[in-house]
Amino acid sequence: MGLMFRSELKPDSGIVLVESKDSRIDTSIHMLFMRFDIAVVWINSALEVVDAQIARKWQPWLTPAAPARFVLETLPSLLHNFEIGDRVEIIHV
DSSP states (O other), X not given: OTTTTOSOOOTTOEEEEEEEXXXXXXXXXXXXXXXXXXXXXXXXXXXXXXXXXXXXXXXXOBOOSSOEEEEEEEOGGGGGGOOTTOBOOOXXX
């Protein structure tokens, strides 16, 4: 469900959605019922960024450029921190 139906996202926060394997279809998202734009960062099993883009509220469909396992949904102002090919660390809090 991601951030759907939420009214806001607190500064420097976001959520990570996890799939069982790398996939373009399974990590596709929609922005229906979203009240605000977000940054979406797709990350593969090797923890490399494979795509990153701004998702606009009510946008019907977004698919990553390459298969991903993780989908980070965060504030648009944080998108500049991610480039395709970057390696990331996911820490369970």
